[in-house]
Amino acid sequence: MDKKRALVSDFAPANLSVYIATDGVIYRDDVQDVATGKKPRGDFSHLITRVSSDEGGRQEAKNLYEASNNDDAATPDRRDSEFKPVLILVALRLGIDSLHPTYYPALKACFEIPSFVGIAGGRPNSSLYFIGLQGDDLIYLDPHFSRPALETKGLSEYTKEDFGTYHCTLPRKINIANLDPSMLLGFYCRTTQDFDLLCDQLDLISQKHSAIVSVQQSAPEYDEDVRSENDFGVLSDEDEELSVDDDDHSIF
Template sequence: NVFSEFLEDLPDTNEPVWILGECYNVKTEKSELLSDVHSKLWFTYRKKFSPIGGTGPSSDTGWGCMLRCGQMILAQALVCQHLGREWRWVAEGPQPTEYQRILHCFLDRKDSCYSIHQMAQMGVGEGKSVGEWYGPNTVAQVLKKLALFDDWNSLAVYVSMDNTVVIEDISKFFYLSCCCCCFCTDYKMYVQSLSSARSLAHSDREAVLPGGMAQFSLLYVKFNHHMECISSDSDYFLFKECFKMPQSCGVLGGKPNLAYYFIGFIDDELIYLDPHTTQLAVDSETGTPVHDQSYHCQRSPHRMKITSLEPSVALGFFCRSEEDFDGWCSQVQQELVRKRNLRLFELVEKHPPHWPPFVPPTKPDVQTTGAEFIESTDKLFESEEEFEILNV
């Protein structure tokens, strides 16, 4: 059973291990590798939290795994924003104030910005009943909406649509110094000139929003064929290269109704955090430290063969600055296009004329949390195409 293999059981191999842009040697850097993995915030099923919506479920066991994976990929972006990619968690040790504030964003309570309560109730606006299983696109749309109410992080979430990234839309949505690129693919798409795309972002300097927002991008990939039919020397190469990028926040995917958060790979195996463990809910008053032991997977994470992955996944990247964006573009150009002459995704300069007009979302003029204003926020997104791409 590929799902029972643990990271600590890695063979004595010369193959490098890649974890979200960091490379490790199993023979000489195993402790550093495990420290990096254990530092990732781990969100799982919880029970005995306050009922969602006052009368709804008090546990997300059996239906909340993709929501928990969405929390993990966003939390990684927040860690990179406030603590840096090099930050490491130490059990029982003192933690930065920013770390505690990040945890408070995800506590299982109705007033936490990215709590299971907020995500489940905001999902109603995406056509999902509270307690219904989500796919990655629904989670992305929910996070995009909730980010509008997150004043502390000032995080802009861009979700690519229809396997296409439109630079013109991004330039309207984000401040130039935090501009980033995102993409979708079915392995038959093509990449237009990255240099011209970047030139467009620079030329549209006056059209972008002020404020210096950092950007988190959720990017969808849907393979044309089952992964078992794809050559590991070609198509797999492209997918694994994404984990090497320093902007990587990981991948959402798994199997029907069974979601995992993928954070790296070794050879032909993916490394992932599994949300399918039910723990008691942890509560903490605002401004008080969170008991965080259960938010880090201190046992070894799992590995699985890349051929076992369902063909639909969501990629996440975080760019702090224009330099990050430029670096991402360069790596895409060099690694994903030039070396193998393969096309992983489509990046276009102009908004496709047959698409509905792009309207940058703005925060409603209210002082409240997002889930309480589902109806008002829906009006901001009704022009966007919505689709579910995970086979369920």
């Protein structure tokens, strides 16, 4: 998904930014940074110190980080004042082998949000795009059902049959119980007001139903200095010797 975000950032005519939420949490400050251009591709500073020992990998991360910073510095006033339309993508897994019924109401409520653009998901081994809801049935488009491309011509020259190729004769539906638990929710906010309204609506859904997407003001900051090597299961030689001694005197 990071590649898709970078692709949108590099294609200026799209006038679109992309924010990818992790762990089902949308951070308002991060969305504002992305939509105003402060983080067009995210923050790469952590890659410079955490990337593998490979010199090429470090150099690539450094180049990405410097390119992002230089782009920000070039037009600071515009980035601080403009809110570019943002596509918010939220990756979720709502169950183990199947979608858990406790999430049905919250998922269905998302279709009532004006900024909701649908769900990329499907059933096992079948990718689908869900765009509507009727009771407990989700209406979907099948991306694998292709049709011949239409010739580009003037709007008045298109026939009824031409326009018909953009629509399905019969709606395709699948019951929500058959939905794969892994999915990607999409929200499109054109303005800051749209985003504020989305946050309010998601909070309301979380109050009424089992929460699937939560909204926080800012991402938590962790102090890496407090971490020890034992946090990652790494033992020093001294710890290893102590562990062996303990095993020798164990009564179990």
